[in-house]
Amino acid sequence: MTFRGLPPLASLRAFEATARLSSFKAAAAELFVTPTAISHQIRQLEADLGVRVLDRTPRSVSLTADGRRLYEATLSAFDGILRVADDLRHGPRAQQLTLSSTTAFLSHWLVPRLEQIQALFPQLDLRLHASDAVVPLRQGAVDIAIRYGKGPYAGVAATPLAADRYAPVCSPALRIRNASDLRHARLIHIDGRTAPLPLPDWERWCAQAGISGIDTGGGLRFTDGMHAIQAAIAGNGVVLVSVVLVADALAEGLLVMPFEQTLAGDAYHFVCAPELDSRADVVRLRDWFRETMGATSSRLRPHA
Numbered sequence: 001m002t003f004r005g006l007p008p009l010a011s012l013r014a015f016e017a018t019a020r021l022s023s024f025k026a027a028a029a030e031l032f033v034t035p036t037a038i039s040h041q042i043r044q045l046e047a048d049l050g051v052r053v054l055d056r057t058p059r060s061v062s063l064t065a066d067g068r069r070l071y072e073a074t075l076s077a078f079d080g081i082l083r084v085a086d087d088l089r090h091g092p093r094a095q096q097l098t099l100s101s102t103t104a105f106l107s108h109w110l111v112p113r114l115e116q117i118q119a120l121f122p123q124l125d126l127r128l129h130a131s132d133a134v135v136p137l138r139q140g141a142v143d144i145a146i147r148y149g150k151g152p153y154a155g156v157a158a159t160p161l162a163a164d165r166y167a168p169v170c171s172p173a174l175r176i177r178n179a180s181d182l183r184h185a186r187l188i189h190i191d192g193r194t195a196p197l198p199l200p201d202w203e204r205w206c207a208q209a210g211i212s213g214i215d216t217g218g219g220l221r222f223t224d225g226m227h228a229i230q231a232a233i234a235g236n237g238v239v240l241v242s243v244v245l246v247a248d249a250l251a252e253g254l255l256v257m258p259f260e261q262t263l264a265g266d267a268y269h270f271v272c273a274p275e276l277d278s279r280a281d282v283v284r285l286r287d288w289f290r291e292t293m294g295a296t297s298s299r300l301r302p303h304a
Contacts, residue, residue: 014041100129101146108245144272157277162293164265166200169255171235186237187219196266209261
């Protein structure tokens with residue numbers, strides 16, 4: 001193998017830092033050189049390649065189309081070298097994967113099952129990343145995610161895990177068993193939902209359940225679903241919520257689901273960077289999610 005065609009390593013390092021930080025000054029500080037030296041290395045790189053890799057203005061630096069291709073390649077190469085170097089320095093270690101999902105899913109569904117994951121996958125170093133925004137996947141950064149939506153998802157390998165549904169749940173202490181009981185109960189609302197569409201709300205649920213005489217706009221309002229669920233567990237009212245997220249509370253008897261009627265939601269998907277789709281540890285973890293979430297969803301039934 002020959003490396004004669006490669007650009008100078010110093011120029012690639014300067015380029016990668018500048019592209020990542022969008023700043024000559026910041027790249028210079030990271031590499032302990034002057035901004036002038038960084039600028040010189042970029043010019044040398046562009047001369048070697050015969051194309052512009054950065055667009056410069058007095059206040060900003062941005063990638064050209066050719067620069068973006070080069071940046072993705074250098075990022076992948078440097079990440080690979082860094083991982084191997086770290087392994088050589090510190091010896092063998094557990095397989096590391098970073099999983100991203102919403103705060104609600106991590107808190108209500110995944111965190112209670114971490115001990116089970118650790119027992120089944122002792123060599124897996126699973127790191128959790130909470131974000132209600134969709135996080136781009138990149139091997140070595142955020143590797144996998146549990147996403148909620150209709151799909152399909154571009155640029156990733158996606159596997160459906162479980163379809164979601166929304167149902168009224170409440171503390172068993174409220175003794176809600178029928179429409180008459182519900183008319184005298186306090187409703188709990190979650191404001192700010194953006195999915196699924198159409199949004200699951202009390203007006204839609206009552207219409208589909210054929211229940212009238214309920215003030216579907218009154219009651220307690222929360223902007224955070226976790227707080228709304230906690231309020232329901234504490235006996236403060238009835239909340240219309242994802243059955244998947246309250247599966248454990250239902251199984252433990254902290255909440256009950258008094259009615260058959262549900263509203264369809266979206267689905268949970270296991271997604272990963274395409275290059276990880278066939279990696280053994282990712283496949284095993286994906287299979288566990290699919291089996292566990294499927295079993296959890298199928299056993300949830302209304303409380304008699």
